[in-house]
Amino acid sequence: MATENTADRSAKAQESATAALPPATGEAFRDAIARLPSGVNIVATAGPAGKAGFTATAVASVSDDPPTVLVCLNSKSPQNRLMQENAQFSISLLPKDAVTLANIFAGRTGLHLEDRFRHGEWTALSTGSPVLADAIMALDCRLHSFQDVGSHVVYFGTVVATLTKPRDPEGAKEVLIYHDRHYGEA
Ligand SMILES: Cc1cc2nc3c(=O)[nH]c(=O)nc-3n(C[C@H](O)[C@H](O)[C@H](O)COP(=O)(O)O)c2cc1C
Secondary structure (H helix, E strand, O other): OOOOOHHHHHHHHHHHHHHHOOOOOHHHHHHHHOOOOEEOEEEEEOOOOOOEEEEEOOEEEEEEOOEEEEEEEEOOOOHHHHHHHHOEEEEEEOEOOOHHHHHHHOOOOOOOHHHHHHOOOEEEOOOOOEEEOOOOEEEEEEEEEEEEEOOEEEEEEEEEEEEEOOOOOOOOOOEEEEEOOEEEEO
């Protein structure tokens, strides 16, 4: 008589566990990824194509030699043309008191392109892309490459200059974060 061995049993257990999982729809993905706390940044570009910026949590370190980062921008945004033609951009990590600025650069107040920079104090590092003067840290990048991935365009940037604010000596929370679809502090 054939008996079920351990491998058969574990394959069956895996099959039924998979069947019970919800499908990875866009909505399920967005609900899952909302639980990931992220720093809130403004990604900005300036150059021959003009000046623009957007609020972004989709920012990540890629390589430290050469220093390389990535940012993801919805492919429907008119800012894609500026990112590609200017071929440079900056990333400013926002301080905890910059919620209004985050909302302005998220398009929640109806301001677009250059008009968003009427708010906040802006400086520049090496490329001329706008950097928030009181950013917790900022990375100034030359565009390395970009790639369409689903709904977004992924921009890879080679970091050519940095700005780093010293830590609060008492360890106070300083950084604006986004978690569970709400702003917070870290
Ligand atoms: C907290 C937060 C994080 C965001 N992160 C991103 C992001 O990483 N990538 C993106 O394309 N849009 C992101 N958005 C939405 C853009 O900021 C928003 O669509 C913006 O208006 C894009 O600029 P545009 O109107 O010039 O296209 C985020 C919005 C918020 C409030």
